[in-house]
Amino acid sequence: MKPFFLKYTLLSLCICIFSACAILPYNNNRLVEIQFYSKGAGIDFKAKKLLEEFIVNYTEANNVTIPYTLKKWGKEGETNFIIDTSNLSKKELKKFQEAIQEQLKNANNCRIQ
Numbered sequence: 001m002k003p004f005f006l007k008y009t010l011l012s013l014c015i016c017i018f019s020a021c022a023i024l025p026y027n028n029n030r031l032v033e034i035q036f037y038s039k040g041a042g043i044d045f046k047a048k049k050l051l052e053e054f055i056v057n058y059t060e061a062n063n064v065t066i067p068y069t070l071k072k073w074g075k076e077g078e079t080n081f082i083i084d085t086s087n088l089s090k091k092e093l094k095k096f097q098e099a100i101q102e103q104l105k106n107a108n109n110c111r112i113q
Contacts, residue, residue: 030086032097034104035111038076047107051081054103058096064088066096 034051036043059066068083085093097112104110 030084030093032081032083032085032100033113034081034083034100035113036077036079036081036107037109037111038074038078039109041076043077043079044108044110045077047104047110048077048079050103050107051100054100055083058099062092064092 036048055066055068058064065087066083066085068081071080071082072078073080085096088096101112104112
């Protein structure tokens with residue numbers, strides 16, 4: 001009787017744990033991802049440099065830390081910027097996102113997620 005009870009108790013516990021994991025959100029809504037992609041002629045290198053300079057200038061002007069990482073994934077310079085905005089308040093985050101959109105409004109092959 002004990003092995004039977006133990007077996008189903010463990011099974012029930014595992015189901016509860018996996019169910020709880022499925023409820024947790026997968027992505028962090030405090031990450032902003034900007035993708036520079038190519039359609040056969042390389043990325044918009046001017047826009048990429050503009051974004052890097054913008055992040056540095058924004059952090060200095062607003063006295064905040066905004067870390068980011070680059071994930072290079074293609075042969076033609078394809079790159080994703082993953083920007084951690086967890087140091088920003090909701091108001092600052094909105095201001096930052098609007099400023100990025102303004103900076104990149106004329107960029108080619110660029111996606112903000």
